[in-house]
Amino acid sequence: xxxxxxxxxxxxxxxxxxxxxxxxxxxxxxxxxxxxxxxxxxxxxxxxxxxxxxxxxxxxxxxxxxxxxxxxxxxxxxxxxxxxxxxxxxxxxxxxxxxxxxxxxxxxxxxxxxxxxxxxxxxxxxxxxxxxxxxxxxxxxxxxxxxxxxxxxxxxxxxxxxxxxxxxxxxxxxxxxxxxxxxxxxxxxxxxxxxxxxxxxxxxxxxxxxxxxxxxxxxxxxxxxxxxxxxxxxxxxxxxxxxxxxxxxxxxxxxxxxxxxxxxxxxxxxxxxxxxxxxxxxxxxxxxxxxxxxxxxxxxxxxxxxxxxxxxxxxxxxxxxxxxxxxxxxxxxxxxxxxxxxxxxxxxxxxxxxxxxxxxxxxxxxxxxxxxxxxxxxxxxxxxxxxxxxxxxxxxxxxxxxxxxxxxxxxxxxxxxxxxxxxxxxxxxxxxxxxxxxxxxxxxxxxxxxxxxxxxxxxxxxxxxxxxxxxxxxxxxxxxxxxxxxxxxxxxxxxxxxxx
Amino acid sequence: xxxxxxxxxxxxxxxxxxxxxxxxxxxxxxxxxxxxxxxxxxxxxxxxxxxxxxxxxxxxxxxxxxxxxxx
Numbered sequence: 001x002x003x004x005x006x007x008x009x010x011x012x013x014x015x016x017x018x019x020x021x022x023x024x025x026x027x028x029x030x031x032x033x034x035x036x037x038x039x040x041x042x043x044x045x046x047x048x049x050x051x052x053x054x055x056x057x058x059x060x061x062x063x064x065x066x067x068x069x070x071x072x073x074x075x076x077x078x079x080x081x082x083x084x085x086x087x088x089x090x091x092x093x094x095x096x097x098x099x100x101x102x103x104x105x106x107x108x109x110x111x112x113x114x115x116x117x118x119x120x121x122x123x124x125x126x127x128x129x130x131x132x133x134x135x136x137x138x139x140x141x142x143x144x145x146x147x148x149x150x151x152x153x154x155x156x157x158x159x160x161x162x163x164x165x166x167x168x169x170x171x172x173x174x175x176x177x178x179x180x181x182x183x184x185x186x187x188x189x190x191x192x193x194x195x196x197x198x199x200x201x202x203x204x205x206x207x208x209x210x211x212x213x214x215x216x217x218x219x220x221x222x223x224x225x226x227x228x229x230x231x232x233x234x235x236x237x238x239x240x241x242x243x244x245x246x247x248x249x250x251x252x253x254x255x256x257x258x259x260x261x262x263x264x265x266x267x268x269x270x271x272x273x274x275x276x277x278x279x280x281x282x283x284x285x286x287x288x289x290x291x292x293x294x295x296x297x298x299x300x301x302x303x304x305x306x307x308x309x310x311x312x313x314x315x316x317x318x319x320x321x322x323x324x325x326x327x328x329x330x331x332x333x334x335x336x337x338x339x340x341x342x343x344x345x346x347x348x349x350x351x352x353x354x355x356x357x358x359x360x361x362x363x364x365x366x367x368x369x370x371x372x373x374x375x376x377x378x379x380x381x382x383x384x385x386x387x388x389x390x391x392x393x394x395x396x397x398x399x400x401x402x403x404x405x406x407x408x409x410x411x412x413x414x415x416x417x418x419x420x421x422x423x424x425x426x427x428x429x430x431x432x433x434x435x436x437x438x439x440x441x442x443x444x445x446x447x448x449x450x451x452x453x454x455x456x457x458x459x460x461x462x463x464x465x466x467x468x469x470x471x472x473x474x475x476x477x478x479x480x481x482x483x484x485x486x487x488x489x490x491x492x493x494x495x496x497x498x499x500x
Numbered sequence: 501x502x503x504x505x506x507x508x509x510x511x512x513x514x515x516x517x518x519x520x521x522x523x524x525x526x527x528x529x530x531x532x533x534x535x536x537x538x539x540x541x542x543x544x545x546x547x548x549x550x551x552x553x554x555x556x557x558x559x560x561x562x563x564x565x566x567x568x569x570x571x
Binding site for chain 2 (some may be wrong): 163164165167168193194195197199224227297300301303304307308310311314315318319322
């Protein structure tokens with residue numbers, strides 16, 4: 001340090017403020033004072049507010065301290081980790097905490113306080129104590145878990161019933177993640193060839209945007225709630241991967257309130273995230289989730305087969321026992337039937353014997369009665385016959401006397417009628433002859449030929465006699481019949497009126 | 501989005517098969533009913549197996565609709 005500045009610094013410390021300084025001189029004094037005040041690195045508790053890594057691998061941060069409510073910022077400082085240190089500190093921190101060194105983390109860092117005339121105040125981080133961050137994360141996790149429990153929502157998703165056959169699966173994952181493709185392959189090519197209906201709802205699966213992105217995907221799935229059987233949140237990767245976005249209150253709360261069972265496979269071997277804790281089923285990897293789903297269906301399938309086999313066996317048993325029963329019945333019924341037949345036979349024989357006797361007696365009785373009836377009938381008939389013969393003879397005699405008398409009377413009557421008729425006919429015939437002669441004379445007077453001979457003629461047209469001019473037309477041919485010979489003439493004039 | 505009752509048919513089918521099996525094992529089934537029950541169980545088992553192993557057109561249609569709705 002130049003002698004003049006040395007003096008200035010002494011003046012300053014002595015309260016001698018009357019001298020004017022250049023800014024660089026002032027900053028130089030501040031740098032000197034700080035350098036002397038903080039000779040060794042100091043452990044500081046702070047929160048990373050911003051973090052950037054430049055091309056050379058140097059890490060630039062803004063460190064802050066918030067008040068107890070986490071609202072107001074009480075202190076802020078720039079900080080750097082030089083690339084050489086950062087290359088060692090970053091993997092150390094991340095492997096110990098399972099947590100990316102990133103914004104929002106509370107850290108315990110060993111810093112040397114520095115001041116540069118041009119760039120001002122900054123802290124150079126030399127070391128980092130991951131156990132503090134672990135403790136802080138654990139505390140925060142505990143707080144979130146306690147809050148979810150006190151709100152009574154922590155187990156709500158677990159209380160949902162996973163369907164008997166979870167076949168319609170909504171997947172939240174990054175489409176480019178290796179774990180996602182393996183998951184799809186595993187479900188699509190399962191050995192039992194069960195069919196899954198899979199639908200990807202893509203989301204960012206790590207970092208600060210993961211929370212809102214995954215919640216967005218859940219909101220999309222919610223629109224198809226009635227369609228899906230379950231939601232699967234999967235992410236590939238090992239133990240090194242950042243879990244902090246799954247230790248998020250908002251996302252965890254959203255999962256507890258989701259109406260479908262949520263199954264997680266977010267690829268962390270060591271710890272469960274809060275989302276894992278509140279999920280319906282927590283599995284370590286996407287592969288494990290796929291196995292879980294397949295085995296769930298296989299279980300159902302097995303149960304179905306068991307029922308089917310039990311059913312078939314029971315049916316067989318039932319049929320066999322029914323068959324045996326029928327056979328037993330058949331066997332036991334034969335002697336009963338035989339016995340019955342013998343009994344019936346003997347009864348029948350008895351009845352036949354009785355009947356035979358009865359019939360014989362009956363016939364004998366009937367025969368006797370018949371012969372008696374025959375005798376009396378014969379006698380009756382003989383009497384009747386004689387009586388009838390006698391009556392017949394009498395009637396015949398009466399009839400022949402009557403007939404002779406009638407025939408005498410009739411002969412006489414007939415003769416008289418014939419004579420009368422002869423006389424009548426003769427009279428009628430002579431009357432008729434007289435009348436015939438008169439008619440003949442009259443007919444000779446009116447004979448047309450006799451009239452024609454007296455100079456009359458008959459004119460015909462079309463074979464019919466003409467009496468007037470009505471049917472005649474000019475030029476018609478008419479025929480006139482004379483006493484001797486005919487004339488055919490043509491009509492010249494027709495005079496309608498008769499000549500007076 | 502209503503797609504009918506998902507999975508209910510699996511549950512219904514199993515419940516019905518178990519019910520019939522119970523009747524059978526308790527000798528509550530008449531021999532005359534057997535043929536009908538055998539037919540029913542076989543039908544239900546086939547239905548489940550079909551659903552387990554094959555896609556359904558209706559479901560594929562809904563999944564496709566989601567693609568057009570999903571932004």
